[in-house]
Amino acid sequence: MQLFMGIKDAAIKAxxxxxxxxxxxxxxxxxxxxxxxxxxxxxxxxxxxxxxIEHQIIIVxxxxxxxxCRVIQERFPEAALIRSPLNIGFARAxxxxxxxxxxxxxxxxxxxxxxxRGDLKKAIQFLRDHPEVGGLGSRLILxxxxxxxxxxxxxxxxxxxxxxxxxxRLFPGWCKGMFIYKEGVGPRGVDWTSATFFLSPRKIILDVxxxxxxxxxxxxxxxxxxxxxxxxxxxxYYPEIEIIHYQRIPLVYDFGNSxxxxxxxxxxxxxxxxxRFILLFKSLLRxxxxxxxxxxxxxxxxxxxxxxxxxxxxxxxxxxxRVLKKPTPQPTLSPVERRxx
Numbered sequence: 395m396q397l398f399m400g401i402k403d404a405a406i407k408a409x410x411x412x413x414x415x416x417x418x419x420x421x422x423x424x425x426x427x428x429x430x431x432x433x434x435x436x437x438x439x440x441x442x443x444x445x446x447i448e449h450q451i452i453i454v455x456x457x458x459x460x461x462x463c464r465v466i467q468e469r470f471p472e473a474a475l476i477r478s479p480l481n482i483g484f485a486r487a488x489x490x491x492x493x494x495x496x497x498x499x500x501x502x503x504x505x506x507x508x509x510x511r512g513d514l515k516k517a518i519q520f521l522r523d524h525p526e527v528g529g530l531g532s533r534l535i536l537x538x539x540x541x542x543x544x545x546x547x548x549x550x551x552x553x554x555x556x557x558x559x560x561x562x563r564l565f566p567g568w569c570k571g572m573f574i575y576k577e578g579v580g581p582r583g584v585d586w587t588s589a590t591f592f593l594s595p596r597k598i599i600l601d602v603x604x605x606x607x608x609x610x611x612x613x614x615x616x617x618x619x620x621x622x623x624x625x626x627x628x629x630x631y632y633p634e635i636e637i638i639h640y641q642r643i644p645l646v647y648d649f650g651n652s653x654x655x656x657x658x659x660x661x662x663x664x665x666x667x668x669x670r671f672i673l674l675f676k677s678l679l680r681x682x683x684x685x686x687x688x689x690x691x692x693x694x695x696x697x698x699x700x701x702x703x704x705x706x707x708x709x710x711x712x713x714x715x716r717v718l719k720k721p722t723p724q725p726t727l728s729p730v731e732r733r734x735x
Contacts, residue, residue: 418448420518421497421596425487427456429505430465432640437470439509447515452494454478454487462505485605485614488589492604495596502592504639510535512635517593520581520632528627529594529619531587532635542639544588545631546573548620549656551668558676577633584631586619591637598622608659613652620660650709651717663718670714677707 422440426433437451451473455463457480466475476490488502499518512532521527534542547553549572556562562571574584592615602621605614619629653673657666680703688696 417496418450419497420444420447420449420499420501420514421491421495422449422451422501422503423488423491423495424451424453424503424505425456425484425491426453426458426462426466426505427481428458428460428462430458430461432506432508433462434465434469435508436503436505437466437473439507440503443509443514447518450474450494450496452476452491454491456481456483456487483607483610484589485609485611486607489604489607492596492599497596500594500596500599502589502594503637504590506640507590508638508640510636510638514635517632517635521593521595524630526628527630528598528622528625529587529592530581530630530632531584531589531593532591532637533631533633534588534590534637534639537638537640541577542641543573543575544590545584545629546586547571548585549616549653551657551665551672554653554669554672554676558672558679574631579633581630581632581634583628585623585629586616587629587631589615589618590639591635592618593632594622598625598627601625606659608655609652610650611652612650613656617656617659651714654714654717658718667718670710670718673710673714674707677703677710681707 422444424433424436429436440451451470453466453473454476455466456478463475463477466473474494476494478487478490482490492500499521501514517530521530531545534544536542547570553562553571556569557571557573561569562573563575566574566576599618602618602625604618606617606621609617623629653669654666657669681700684696684700684703687693688700
């Protein structure tokens with residue numbers, strides 16, 4: 395399967411030809427899409443951390459219609475900018491960046507982030523000192539200073555059902571859900587961590603064939619973490635680094651079709667179909683909770699949650715059957731396999 399549908403292999407090679415001469419400590423890969431609001435501050439904060447580290451910065455732009463590319467070209471000429479003629483999604487775009495990566499380590503980071511605290515050199519050294527770790531994620535905080543859930547346990551039907559009843563939130567000490575709601579102290583092992591910030595030895599990512607390109611957005615990091623774990627490596631939550639994340643899309647959307655892709659891939663189509671009923675129940679329960687709260691208080695936050703869960707319910711009711719009828723796509727070529735062909 396080609397990386398770009400409808401784009402010739404020669405065009406792909408031309409996009410990445412200028413990235414073939416690097417050999418260094420770190421490759422930073424950023425995927426942008428209409429990111430002009432945040433990309434400048436993001437890059438300036440990263441550059442502060444890159445002092446003394448031999449590095450490259452690769453930015454893959456997913457056909458932005460704003461000033462993202464102009465800002466990058468004018469203010470950060472040292473960054474290698476790959477401009478996709480269409481939006482190929484987060485997973486594919488990162489794989490495209492990986493084709494040109496030459497660092498011993500790879501840092502995947504979102505453009506809507508700012509580095510708040512922590513030493514990147516120490517994080518790299520942590521991975522060198524702990525070869526059993528295949529990747530680490532940072533602590534994420536939102537714009538208002540609140541902690542963002544960014545790591546957790548691998549999804550199962552049972553954990554999705556627990557999330558529907560808010561049990562992991564109410565009893566974080568003993569009830570395991572998809573997310574971890576209770577912060578600990580210091581680095582520790584988790585099942586998965588968000589690709590908003592993901593630092594990994596490049597060899598590890600290539601060994602597992604990069605991201606699965608079936609995922610347009612969301613769950614691609616959970617799937618990547620799972621495949622790294624299956625190779626015998628650990629995933630680490632590393633709160634010594636803290637990143638501000640200006641998240642634009644609420645995660646309560648239940649991630650579109652990505653949960654179905656994940657369950658179909660790892661558990662089979664029968665469990666993927668069962669998942670639909672849990673997600674329908676989950677969004678319906680939330681609508682029942684937020685409807686009286688929105689009516690009685692008039693607060694915008696409750697109205698937005700009600701709207702979001704209504705749209706989520708509609709998606710799982712009407713769109714999910716179409717998604718579930720589709721045959722499971724074949725795995726796409728990894729960055730390593732593309733180079734061989």
